[in-house]
Amino acid sequence: MPHSLRSVIPRARRTTAALLASAVSGCLIAASAPSPTTPLGIGDPLFPTLGNPGYDVQSYDLSFTYPGSNSKPLTAVTKIKAWATQRLESVNLDFAYGTVQSVDVNGVPASFTSAGEDLVITPAAPLPRGGALRITVRHTSDPVPAKSRDSGWVRTNDGLVMANQADAAHLVFPCNDHPSDKAMFTIHVTTPDGYTAVANGVSRGSERTGGSTTWTYRTRHPMATELAQVSIGRSTVLYRRGPHGLPVRDVVPAKDATVLEPWLKKTPGQIAWMEQKVGLYPFETYGLLIAQAQTGFELETQTLSLFEKQVFTDPAYPAWYVESIMVHELSHQWFGDSVSPRGWSDLWLNEGHATWYEALYAEETAHRSLETRMKAAYTRSDQWRATGGPPADPQPAKAGHKISLFRPNVYDGSALVLYALRQEIGRPAFERLERAWVAVHRDGTATTADFEHLASVIAGRDLSVFFRAWLYSEKTPPMPGHPDWKRDPVQAPTAARQVG
């Protein structure tokens, strides 16, 4: 196992020391101040210091320069355009892992320091409410994860990809790291010859100068920071057409293009299937980013979903299963990306729907009964609620482990809520609701209450009692239409482990 000297120094100390050291050379105010700052958040109960109050980001312009090794920091420039929603004497960004060289606000050097996982910026003069805010941060972006903290960068065999969900984008670049503040993204990546860089959105061209290339991509729709994607590798980019001419773009290791093609060519048909269920694909392009990495998960990064290569090459996975996982990430482009959760307790809306379409696709194309899967989920639902919380009131993630929020209660446990809803209001109303949901909230953020409201409007009756029981109760309610379905009693795992 490689050992890096960097990992010996505790992350918080190193970050603070680096920030203060830069502040001394760049601006004396922050260095001499006795840390008057505290990390702020926007009040998400699952991540109290994620996101920041007082401004609304319009756009990010990110520039990364890859040094040709995925164990060295990238140099980076992050430019943020925002509006102040209140008078600001200082501005907090989320940024916790990298060295900041300088910060400018509206073209004027600003002082900066760190507080927890925030970069606290003090502009030369306070910013008025409603004022435009242009922040430029010059910094490094370190792909080697800190000890006991998952990174946003994922190191692959031939470069890097990104997996920021839920709270790791601010380990990669300074940002307002919460899905409630979506913004437009332009991403520039400079790589040495031999590498290909791809990011969210569509290409805006590439420019080659003396041994390196700068690739530029831009989103045409707003995006949450957790869905940002940058792939750097020895990759091939494959193009094809989806329904009604939609550009489909896959990014795969160059040597694996042929072996992966039988899977990649399934995407246009899967998009057509999803469009038939919920309406037009919401973005400018789609495709798979297949990485040689052990992430243990796939991720719906906007317009370019991240998959481990192993999903497609391990013969242990049956074809129907692989395809249903492809549809899971594809359906997130509607549920989770185009319609983002307002807070992380709304995560069940992402994963419940993605699991729903994953299971429905398996039923319609591979005869894997949805009802059988839901009956099995019903059996285990009380246990999932006991260990992970009810679907819309999940327990917090384990600190530093970005995927630990992603428990069965938000996957099959939440698809089960959608099944119960379909049982309750009937299939036609349920299908109308699904199409209306992604149309009404397209490119926006939405809450669990918004879903309950729309469901009630479409069903023509108040469903608040139904949702309270299914989304917030410790015990799973009786399944409408299946009075015979039974739930396993909740085990006491801690006690069992202690005596065992």
Ligand SMILES: [Zn+2]
């Ligand atoms: Zn998912």
